[in-house]
Amino acid sequence: MSGRVVHFEIPFDDGDRARSFYREAFGWQLMDLPGMSYTLATTGPTGEEGATEPGFINGGMLRRQNPNDTPVMVIEVDDIDAALAKIESLGGQTLLGRQQVGEMGWAAYFKDVEGNSMGLWQSV
Incomplete structure (x- = not known):
């Protein structure tokens, strides 16, 4: 989910x-x-x-x-690239785009509209 x-x-x-x-x-x-x-x-x-x-x-x-x-909370998404695009459209900022994490999935980091750094996770 x-x-x-x-x-x-x-x-x-x-x-x-x-x-x-x-x-x-x-x-x-x-x-x-x-x-x-x-x-x-x-x-x-x-x-x-x-x-x-x-x-x-x-x-x-x-x-x-x-x-x-x-400390950073990491939120699961279905598609990191789509999530980053939506985040940016809402005023957030990509800090680090999609990065592969071994064979487990992908991670990315963003800053929300309040300046908090957060993570994203997409499983393989």
Whole structure:
């Protein structure tokens, strides 16, 4: 279903410190993805298709790219290019266009009309 918040991303300056904090504070399972400089964060019971209970999402952690980076919610869409076009027509701005993420799907980032950075996800 399109339009759901399906993922989050938390930027960090010190990966070891951030991973330790979230692991200890909330019991998250964290797994580094080799060659991607990205840590998957599992926040609850999860199977091959994702969360196995309603009410939570999983996410990831990555190195902060600039001092203003803040956590990002990622919204699932059927077509990233169409979603970015609609976002721009409504006054939003594309920050990073469609990027392939392995064989899982595509990601993009935009700024909404209030200046918030958000992510988009399109599954394969």
